[in-house]
Amino acid sequence: MTRIRTENLGGAVAWILHRPHPSVQGLIRQLGVIGLEVREAWPELPAEAIGADFIFYDADMGHDEQFPWAPGQSPMPMIALIGSEAPGRLKWAMEMGAHAQILKPMSDKGVYAALLVARSNFDRANASEALIADLQNRLSARQTIVRAVMIFVMKGKTEAEAYDLLRQTAMAWRVTIETAAERLVANHSNERGTDDGRRIDLA
Numbered sequence: 001m002t003r004i005r006t007e008n009l010g011g012a013v014a015w016i017l018h019r020p021h022p023s024v025q026g027l028i029r030q031l032g033v034i035g036l037e038v039r040e041a042w043p044e045l046p047a048e049a050i051g052a053d054f055i056f057y058d059a060d061m062g063h064d065e066q067f068p069w070a071p072g073q074s075p076m077p078m079i080a081l082i083g084s085e086a087p088g089r090l091k092w093a094m095e096m097g098a099h100a101q102i103l104k105p106m107s108d109k110g111v112y113a114a115l116l117v118a119r120s121n122f123d124r125a126n127a128s129e130a131l132i133a134d135l136q137n138r139l140s141a142r143q144t145i146v147r148a149v150m151i152f153v154m155k156g157k158t159e160a161e162a163y164d165l166l167r168q169t170a171m172a173w174r175v176t177i178e179t180a181a182e183r184l185v186a187n188h189s190n191e192r193g194t195d196d197g198r199r200i201d202l203a
Contacts, residue, residue: 056079079101145166
């Protein structure tokens with residue numbers, strides 16, 4: 001379970017990507033009270049914004065080209081500033097990867113909560129992506145091991161003998177079973193019987 005970080009936000013950097021407007025001032029004041037360093041940009045984020053801790057962005061007039069990363073791939077929590085509830089605008093705001101939202105007209109209300117919710121959702125999304133990537137890697141490795149075992153089976157070995165031979169090969173090469181399987185499958189695909197000058201005895 002992802003732990004929700006609620007420690008002091010003082011010193012964090014927040015960029016506000018919004019056209020100049022009096023309503024933004026309340027947001028800026030509250031962020032300053034919380035202890036964040038605030039920077040403003042329009043019509044697009046500068047390259048240095050990639051190091052920000054938070055991004056607040058205008059969901060009403062925003063577009064993909066304003067960001068130096070692909071939609072949904074922000075390296076920090078994103079907070080949408082929403083005034084229009086038009087389906088198309090809301091869809092775009094979500095596609096950009098909103099981790100929290102603040103409704104317009106903006107004030108000093110709900111800013112701290114939005115920061116915590118955004119960071120929690122961002123951390124949770126990153127943890128989920130890391131877990132999915134790990135599971136995909138494990139599945140791919142297992143499939144490669146099965147393919148390597150089948151190479152030996154096709155040479156007349158039983159599955160037990162094939163797996164044992166794969167294990168012995170990995171030990172001889174001083175690599176993991178997964179790495180040995182990858183090498184064997186690659187060699188088999190290229191119709192070679194050697195790896196780094198070492199011939200595999202399939203007899």
